[in-house]
Amino acid sequence: MRVQFKMDGGFAYLPDRVAPVTIDTDELPEEEASELERLIEAAGFFDLPETSAAPRGAADYLRYTISVASPEQSHTVHFTDPIEDPDLQALVEFLEDKTR
């Protein structure tokens, strides 16, 4: 499974850091690979809407783009702060940690 993660925008927006980072679960330690797969599953990733708008009047929010491609399916979602769903929060925090 290949996961691509990108963060965009924000109060301290840095254009240099906007390139997406790709994680290949085949290249992760087994525990981490399982954890990532679990998080993607728990977040109901493949059923998430492709895009979600920022709340009305919001500003300086971060925009996230996550793409997941497996042999069976692939999906890309775009969403912003604030992330309401705790499972999606957990997935984002995992990806942030791996791509710092």
Next chain:
Amino acid sequence: MRQQPGHRHSIFCILPPHVLRDIARTGTEEQREAALDTLAADPTFRTLRAIRLAAPVASASTATVSLSAKVGTSEAKQLQRAVFDCDNRRRLPGHPVRTEGAPATNDDAVDEAYDGLGATYDFYWEMLRRNSIDNRGLPLNGHVHYGRRYNNAFWDGQRMIFGNGDGVLFNRFTIAIDIMGHELTHGVTENEAQLIYQDQSGALNESISDVYGSLVKQYHNGKQSAEDADWLIGEGLWADPARGEALRSMKDPGSAFDGDQQPAHMSDYVSTIDDNGGVHINSGIPNKAFYLAATGIGGYAGTKAGPIWYAALRDPRLKPDASFVQFARLTVINADILFPGGPERQIVREAWEQVGVVLPKRSDPT
């Protein structure tokens, strides 16, 4: 909560607009305040002005309420702060840790947010006669320790939210007072103009937050003059000071840190899909224009340049999809309204020209 009608000295109520304007320009501090207050709130004058400018008359929900606030009297202040601790989670609101009037907590993020909210409220109240974000005393809520190593601060449409930074790239996002001013000002902009957060209107939205964030900082520093101010946004935010002094420079866009890509002129406008069309990048252009206007006018920038930009923000002709040049035109027009016959109008026009935003020769209607 309805705003009480303002009290005005009775003498000022009977003076015709042109006399009031003279007093507004040349009177004592107290006289000028009373004259400006009367001019702004007087419905006849607003009607005359609107007709003269061939613009629709502002509805009661805009000018009247906001300008009828009592001048400088403490009983009209409605500062109501609350700071919440998100405990390093992304769940909002978190638990309340400091409410209005409570003492300092020794948690830097909490106390900085609390002080920053207060300074922003005080600035808007004293310098622009605005009672909080909605001009009706909206409670000001800040949420700190949001997420884990969260390198950001944002306005979610209702409240300000601050991360601690990761300590590698950034420190905590309450570290500079202008950051609180910046975030709260997004609330003001949404309340007044609803500038769309995309492309040029979005860069204007961002710039307005940097402008008033800076004015709050300068206010807090004792109403520093434009010459003395550093015009830096987010000073101290970089975890590694070698990277840079601040996040943005209004005085010299592109110089705040190693890798700063802000333009200072339209010829360097960045067309991009990222960052909602580069709203945090292209804000450098209107930021520089404000800096030039403020230094051109002189003194503390919150005295004249701030009100000019504020009047443009609240001008009924400012549309949510406004471009730089459309906003610039309204700053020039409003410089003339606020300071008729003064040098401000030309200074503002030239400030925009210097950043490549050139107004057509006749920028106001006959």
